Amino acid sequence: MTQSAMAKPFTMVLFGATGDLAKRKLFPALFSLYKNKFLPEHFRLIGVGRSTRDHEAFRQSVRESIDSFGRLKVADENEWQQFIQHFYYAVADVTNPEGYKGIKDLVEEYENKYQVPPNRLFYLSLAPDLFATVSTNLRLSGLTETGGWKRLIIEKPIGHDYDSAKKLNEQIKQTFTEQEIYRIDHYLGKEMVQNIEVMRFANSLFEPIWNNHYIESVQITASETVGVEDRASYYDHAGALRDMVQNHMLQMLMMVCMEPPSRLKTEAIHDEKIKVLRSLRRYTEEEAGKYMIRGQYVDGEINGKPVPAYRNEKNVDPGSMTETFVAGKLFVDNLRWAGVPFYIRTGKRMPEKMTQIIIEFKEMPKNLYFNKDNNLGPNLLVISIQPQEGVNLILNAKKPGSDNQVMPISMEFCNNCEQGSPEAYESLIYDAIVGDQTFFTHWEEVSLAWKFIDPIRRAWDENRHPLTFYRSGSWGPQEAHDLLAANGHVWRPAIAKDISRIVKANEVVTR
Ligand SMILES: NC(=O)C1=CN([C@@H]2O[C@H](COP(=O)(O)OP(=O)(O)OC[C@H]3O[C@@H](n4cnc5c(N)ncnc54)[C@H](OP(=O)(O)O)[C@@H]3O)[C@@H](O)[C@H]2O)C=CC1
Numbered sequence: 085m086t087q088s089a090m091a092k093p094f095t096m097v098l099f100g101a102t103g104d105l106a107k108r109k110l111f112p113a114l115f116s117l118y119k120n121k122f123l124p125e126h127f128r129l130i131g132v133g134r135s136t137r138d139h140e141a142f143r144q145s146v147r148e149s150i151d152s153f154g155r156l157k158v159a160d161e162n163e164w165q166q167f168i169q170h171f172y173y174a175v176a177d178v179t180n181p182e183g184y185k186g187i188k189d190l191v192e193e194y195e196n197k198y199q200v201p202p203n204r205l206f207y208l209s210l211a212p213d214l215f216a217t218v219s220t221n222l223r224l225s226g227l228t229e230t231g232g233w234k235r236l237i238i239e240k241p242i243g244h245d246y247d248s249a250k251k252l253n254e255q256i257k258q259t260f261t262e263q264e265i266y267r268i269d270h271y272l273g274k275e276m277v278q279n280i281e282v283m284r285f286a287n288s289l290f291e292p293i294w295n296n297h298y299i300e301s302v303q304i305t306a307s308e309t310v311g312v313e314d315r316a317s318y319y320d321h322a323g324a325l326r327d328m329v330q331n332h333m334l335q336m337l338m339m340v341c342m343e344p345p346s347r348l349k350t351e352a353i354h355d356e357k358i359k360v361l362r363s364l365r366r367y368t369e370e371e372a373g374k375y376m377i378r379g380q381y382v383d384g385e386i387n388g389k390p391v392p393a394y395r396n397e398k399n400v401d402p403g404s405m406t407e408t409f410v411a412g413k414l415f416v417d418n419l420r421w422a423g424v425p426f427y428i429r430t431g432k433r434m435p436e437k438m439t440q441i442i443i444e445f446k447e448m449p450k451n452l453y454f455n456k457d458n459n460l461g462p463n464l465l466v467i468s469i470q471p472q473e474g475v476n477l478i479l480n481a482k483k484p485g486s487d488n489q490v491m492p493i494s495m496e497f498c499n500n501c502e503q504g505s506p507e508a509y510e511s512l513i514y515d516a517i518v519g520d521q522t523f524f525t526h527w528e529e530v531s532l533a534w535k536f537i538d539p540i541r542r543a544w545d546e547n548r549h550p551l552t553f554y555r556s557g558s559w560g561p562q563e564a565h566d567l568l569a570a571n572g573h574v575w576r577p578a579i580a581k582d583i584s585r586i587v588k589a590n591e592v593v594t595r
């Protein structure tokens with residue numbers, strides 16, 4: 085995110101402006117962008133919802149959201165007034181074409197008043213089953229007939245399988261072109277996910293060894309301590325496979341595996357990411373049982389507090405077979421990656437909130453040197469996405485004062501220790517305003533991801549492979565450990581506090 089691509093005047097129509105995402109993420113992100121001077125002098129935001137409120141009440145709700153959730157708080161009343169004067173509200177039911185008239189009036193009033201170009205950004209922070217209706221109604225209302233640019237931001241999930249995603253895409257494409265559709269995967273807005281590309285392609289140290297000659301395995305973990313919270317109506321139908329793997333986990337995999345793009349341009353980067361998904365080995369329903377593990381949390385403790393089993397959570401079917409945990413062993417069958425297992429795992433109610441990618445390098449021939457105490461560990465490159473952001477390189481070094489005894493050391497870079505980094509939504513909203521699609525998901529990524537997911541989903545829906553259970557506060561079911569043990573590997577625990585946790589195999593195995 086750089087101010088060099090300075091934003092031009094625009095109008096954002098935010099559908100779902102009274103909802104949870106707007107409150108927790110979007111308004112705080114817009115305020116941070118404003119404070120850091122990433123927004124142009126002229127812009128208007130028109131919030132849309134069914135709830136009745138006037139402009140003032142809407143502005144007050146924006147203030148409350150920033151006070152509660154903002155990374156940057158309101159410190160100066162004058163600055164606040166300057167910011168909030170750009171915000172307006174329209175009551176509309178998006179399923180009713182009549183409702184768009186009021187929105188159009190507010191958009192045109194602003195464009196005429198300031199004689200600004202009709203650049204229009206439509207953000208659908210709505211339930212996905214409304215996406216097609218809204219994009220059609222935007223066209224019918226004339227809002228998308230503009231002499232400036234028009235762009236559409238949509239949130240995940242994009243469909244619930246390949247067929248539904250394709251149908252939705254075809255409906256949206258009647259109004260917006262691929263270059264105008266910004267599909268958000270908020271993991272792509274995270275600083276350290278974006279940093280993977282820089283780390284790989286700006287360091288001569290890594291690129292020559294970034295392949296199956298030197299890399300033993302890759303692990304990608306996204307663990308959460310929270311349970312299903314109040315989202316059961318969505319989650320109990322989606323499950324972790326659709327909720328996290330189809331999008332965020334595969335996006336991180338693509339960033340690790342892609343070939344260097346021919347240019348640092350959106351299209352070239354998307355091309356390389358798409359090629360990764362084309363090479364991703366697709367499992368049959370039968371093979372899903374060997375390579376993919378699904379789990380569901382039972383009761384346990386998180387941070388010393390008892391928490392209920394998934395099946396006892398509010399609005400969850402007491403006999404639910406929905407997975408809250410997925411682990412998988414994936415393979416990218418191309419020349420660079422053939423034979424390297426990519427282990428992924430994601431789950432709710434795990435001991436730590438943590439997203440991390442660990443590249444494990446092949447070991448030296450062990451018996452030759454420095455292995456007297458059998459404590460020579462592998463070199464690891466640990467990319468910490470969150471909550472700590474940074475990179476650790478784990479090496480072996482001589483224990484001071486010893487006779488060639490080896491100890492692990494960590495070289496560390498912390499990205500967010502000295503100052504906080506921008507929230508994912510700040511980067512992504514800004515990119516959409518300046519028309520940079522690089523960190524948004526291309527349709528082909530969505531479609532190939534579903535083609536990988538669909539057979540696994542079918543196998544699980546038909547209960548062809550067992551649902552395993554894990555205690556809340558644990559690192560998932562035993563089967564997820566067995567998946568790696570079959571190749572002589574172990575899940576490497578979180579870096580951070582104590583480096584010895586990474587290298588002591590006996591501790592690792594128990595996690
Ligand atoms: N919340 C989150 O953390 C995340 C959300 N998302 C995605 O973001 C999107 C929004 O989620 P979220 O904010 O949580 O949802 P909420 O249920 O909190 O909000 C839904 C919003 O949609 C509006 N709405 C619903 N139906 C209509 C209608 N017929 N006409 C006009 N407005 C309508 C509601 O307005 P009103 O109440 O006034 O009727 C409300 O503003 C979804 O696609 C979700 O999957 C993605 C990642 C994280």
Ligand SMILES: O=C1O[C@H](COP(=O)(O)O)[C@@H](O)[C@H](O)[C@H]1O
Binds near residue numbers: 270308327328439
């Ligand atoms: O998209 C989603 O992501 C969140 C986790 O996001 P993070 O940025 O907090 O790691 C997850 O809780 C949610 O179920 C899922 O829909």
